[in-house]
Amino acid sequence: MTEADWLACREPAPMLDALGDLASPRKLRLFACACCRRLEAPLPHLWNPATLDVAERFADGHVSSDELRDAWRRVGEDLHTAHRRIELETRSGTRQPKDAHASALLEAQYSALRELSTAVALIISRGGLGRDAAQAARGAAQAAALRSTLSGWPVRAAGADAGCAEQVAQAELVRDLFADRFWFVVPDPAWLTADVRALANHIYDGHAFEHMPILADALQDAGCESGRVLDHCRGPAPHARGCWVIDLVLGKE
Incomplete structure (x- = not known):
């Protein structure tokens, strides 16, 4: 990858591949957390981003592995609680269960949460810190976009557009976290x-x-x-x- 390629790249995977061993586990974990934090706006009140605080502190050596595992367990509990809330809203009449759009909204919300849970699990598990967590976060962003565009079809086009936009945003995050390999600044x-x-x-x-x-x-x-x-x-x-x-x-x- 040339420097021009690095600056123009619109998806994170080839950039992370180009970095190779220059990308430390700490940086990869923080990158994955940053990808998930982008979902705080499109998924309000449906998950607790406090787990990302724990993961970030772990990256800096301020949290133990046991505390990180406890945070991982809470992710699953948050996912279950949010899903139950969505189901209750449907049964109580807040949403009409036989309406196609309402059913699709329910599925989109849960899909976003499930993908987000996968991304956070990858962050916490020490594996898949970069590309895999970013891909899961991108899937969550796509589902979250569907959640906000289900007032009418075509849903697939909305999801594809959201996925492309998320890749571009994640590439910008790579450029923010990783000074590229073509130059190095030595601070005075x-x-x-x-x-x-x-x-x-x-x-x-x-x-x-x-x-x-x-x-x-x-x-x-x-x-x-x-x-x-x-x-x-x-x-x-x-x-x-x-x-x-x-x-x-x-x-x-």
Whole structure:
């Protein structure tokens, strides 16, 4: 894969393959978590994303394997509870069980949750951290898209469009988390002032990525002139825990 290919790629799998051993287990786990976090908006109130907090803390060595396994079990419990809620709404008359759209909505909701559960399980199980978890998260996104477009067919087209859009978004996340193999930024210790590190910690711990442009200003004030670093902070691309600039400042791998 050339650098031009890396920058233009619209799906995560070939990018992860190109990274190979350069993609650490920590980064792959955080990438998979970021893929799942994208589903917080289209699947509100149907699952508990707290499990992803546990998985992210585990990636940084702040959570034990036992705590991670407990979180995995809760994923299954959340899935069962959400499914039961959907069934009860159908039986109580909130949804009409004989209506084709209502039945399809029920199935789409459950499919999204099932795929999301698979993605989270892959994150927690130490295997399939990158491509497999992203694929499961993409399946959940497709089902979630169907949930919001079931007011009329064609459903298949909506699902296909959602899958393509999710692949593009996941490719952007790969570019956010992994500095590509064609160049490497070595931070000048002078950049890493107490203010810069405190701001980076705040962004990392609080998922406060809306403050990335402020971090760019702080780095520039400290003498950073790297266009790669500053443009990444100020650009429109999404950011997630594990962003390569934040990791560069905090000394994470």
